[in-house]
Amino acid sequence: MDKKLIELIHEDLEGKLTPEEHHRLQERLTTDPEAATYYANWQKLGKDFEKSRNNLPDLQLTREVLHEIQAKSDRSSIPEAIFHPPFWQRQTVKFSFVFIAGLLLGFFVFLFLAPDIRTGSSHEEQMKGTLFGTRNTDQMKLADNLLYEAPGLRATFDVRYSGSMVEARVSLNCQSTVECMIDFNPSDFQPLNVTSANSDANSSFTASAGWVKMVSVGDNEYIVWLRNRNNLPNQIRIRLLSNGMTIYQNTVTVNKE
Amino acid sequence: MINQDDHTLVLETLQGNQPSFGILVERYEKKIYGMILQMTDDHEAARDLTQEIFLKAYLNLSSFNLKHRFFSWIYRISLNETINYLKRRKRFQPLESALSIPAVETDSIHESAAEKKIRETLRNLREDYRSLILLKYWFGLSYEEIAETLGISTKKVKNRLYYARLTFRDKLLATNYFQ
Numbered sequence: 001m002d003k004k005l006i007e008l009i010h011e012d013l014e015g016k017l018t019p020e021e022h023h024r025l026q027e028r029l030t031t032d033p034e035a036a037t038y039y040a041n042w043q044k045l046g047k048d049f050e051k052s053r054n055n056l057p058d059l060q061l062t063r064e065v066l067h068e069i070q071a072k073s074d075r076s077s078i079p080e081a082i083f084h085p086p087f088w089q090r091q092t093v094k095f096s097f098v099f100i101a102g103l104l105l106g107f108f109v110f111l112f113l114a115p116d117i118r119t120g121s122s123h124e125e126q127m128k129g130t131l132f133g134t135r136n137t138d139q140m141k142l143a144d145n146l147l148y149e150a151p152g153l154r155a156t157f158d159v160r161y162s163g164s165m166v167e168a169r170v171s172l173n174c175q176s177t178v179e180c181m182i183d184f185n186p187s188d189f190q191p192l193n194v195t196s197a198n199s200d201a202n203s204s205f206t207a208s209a210g211w212v213k214m215v216s217v218g219d220n221e222y223i224v225w226l227r228n229r230n231n232l233p234n235q236i237r238i239r240l241l242s243n244g245m246t247i248y249q250n251t252v253t254v255n256k257e
Numbered sequence: 258m259i260n261q262d263d264h265t266l267v268l269e270t271l272q273g274n275q276p277s278f279g280i281l282v283e284r285y286e287k288k289i290y291g292m293i294l295q296m297t298d299d300h301e302a303a304r305d306l307t308q309e310i311f312l313k314a315y316l317n318l319s320s321f322n323l324k325h326r327f328f329s330w331i332y333r334i335s336l337n338e339t340i341n342y343l344k345r346r347k348r349f350q351p352l353e354s355a356l357s358i359p360a361v362e363t364d365s366i367h368e369s370a371a372e373k374k375i376r377e378t379l380r381n382l383r384e385d386y387r388s389l390i391l392l393k394y395w396f397g398l399s400y401e402e403i404a405e406t407l408g409i410s411t412k413k414v415k416n417r418l419y420y421a422r423l424t425f426r427d428k429l430l431a432t433n434y435f436q
Contacts, residue, residue: 003419010422041426041435045375049394052372053291059304061286062279065311069275072316 001035009039013046140167144252148240153178153247157238161254166226168236168252172216177202179241180214182224188234192225231255263327270318278318282311285328289335292395295379296339296387297346306342310335329406332396336388336406374434381428386421393418 005028011017012025029036087093140160148155152175159168166189170180186209194205194212202217212224228234233255240248261269261280269277286307293303314321314331321330379387392403400418404411429435 006419006422007415038426041429042422044435045426045429046394048369048371048375051369052295052375053288053395055372056287056291056294059286059290059307061290061304061308061311062282065282065308065315066275066279068308068312069278069315072312073275 001032001038005032005035006038009035009042013039013042140165143254143256144250146238146250146252148248150247152176153240153242155180155240155248157250157252159236159252159254161228164228164231166228166236166254168224168226168238170214170222170224172214172220172222174216174218176242177215177217180216180222181237181239181241182212183237183239184210184226185234186210188229188232189236190227190229192227193223194225195223197221197223228255264323267318267321267323267327270315278311278315281327281331285331286311288396289331292332292335292391293339295376295391295395297343298376298380302342302346306338307335310338313338325405326402328396329398329402332392332398332406333408336391340384371434374429374432378425378428378432378434382421382425385417386424389414389418389421390425 008017008021008025012022017025029039140162143159143161143166144157145159146155146157154171154173155178156171157168158171159166161167168182170182172178172180191207191209191212194207194214196203196205203215203220205212205214205222207213214220214222226236233253235251235253237249237251239246261277263281263284266277266281270281289310290303290307293306294300297303297306310331314334321327379390382390388407389403392398392406398406400411400414403414403418407414
């Protein structure tokens with residue numbers, strides 16, 4: 001017997017079939033003895049269940065149940081309807097929402113303050129002085145620190161790097177015009193930016209793919225940023241020229257390790 | 258007042274009107290008692306359990322969700338309480354046997370051999386099949402109402418009931434019930 005026929009038999013026994021469907025099923029049962037037996041079996045079962053239901057004695061439990069309820073009620077209060085507030089008005093949801101919002105706020109505040117915490121200096125302190133003094137290079141590795149002194153001329157070069165970033169700080173103190181050249185191989189370095197951090201009208205700078213040139217009279221400070229294209233130990237050459245003559249030169253290697 | 262629907266009676270009970278709950282007891286006591294009797298074959302236990310179920314229902318009425326139907330809620334409580342009772346009884350049966358305590362039988366009430374066979378067969382059925390057969394043929398619930406009572410889908414009810422019917426009939430055939 002297939003499942004569909006069994007379903008049909010039960011629907012008929014429950015009186016859910018239309019007269020037409022009922023008639024069709026009865027016709028089918030005359031040709032299918034197995035289905036007919038199944039039908040008769042469940043018909044008998046249904047009748048016996050009904051008979052059992054009708055044979056049950058009257059319990060009349062109402063009085064006993066209400067008496068028990070009364071006894072319980074004397075000991076405790078009657079059940080109160082629990083009011084379920086809408087989701088967003090529930091205390092737990094409100095507290096959870098505030099808690100999560102607090103966590104997020106704390107996280108963003110931490111992110112904002114984190115650099116200061118790491119460097120151990122306050123934001124206010126870093127802002128003092130000029131751009132030359134404000135940039136904190138503590139996290140950059142020192143490539144070399146050079147000093148050249150001659151009568152009427154003092155030059156310092158502080159070259160640092162971090163990853164592919166190279167930063168050269170040039171400080172020139174000279175009574176007459178001095179040119180400072182930073183030369184490098186264009187395939188190794190890419191000039192990113194030159195900033196005259198603290199300079200007067202008598203200074204200037206120019207840059208091309210393979211060099212940066214600073215012309216200075218008086219006290220001037222520059223920051224030169226280069227990108228080490230391959231992160232390999234590459235060299236930059238630093239020169240000082242006066243009246244077209246080289247008076248000092250040195251090389252600095254970055255990304256040494 | 259008797260014609261009031263279940264939800265109205267539940268709300269009135271929650272407002273402190275105990276007679277309204279009395280009407281609900283009157284309305285369902287016989288069916289629940291009969292169902293427990295089918296499962297336990299013990300009139301005294303069935304009577305006590307029925308009383309306990311209504312008391313429990315009253316005390317937990319505040320947790321009743323008015324979106325559902327009262328009968329599906331009380332039938333579910335009845336099924337769970339009876340299953341728990343049968344588990345407890347099974348645990349203590351060896352002790353009763355040792356003390357030669359005779360089980361309370363249903364002799365006091367007239368019943369046919371056929372009814373006894375149905376009851377015995379039902380008790381030997383799997384727990385879920387037994388619940389389904391009783392909800393369908395004792396309480397006369399529709400597939401949708403059974404699904405609501407058991408908290409499962411209508412499709413699952415239809416599928417499980419199909420196998421429950423086949424198993425139930427096969428077991429009854431073995432007892433010569435149909436002859």
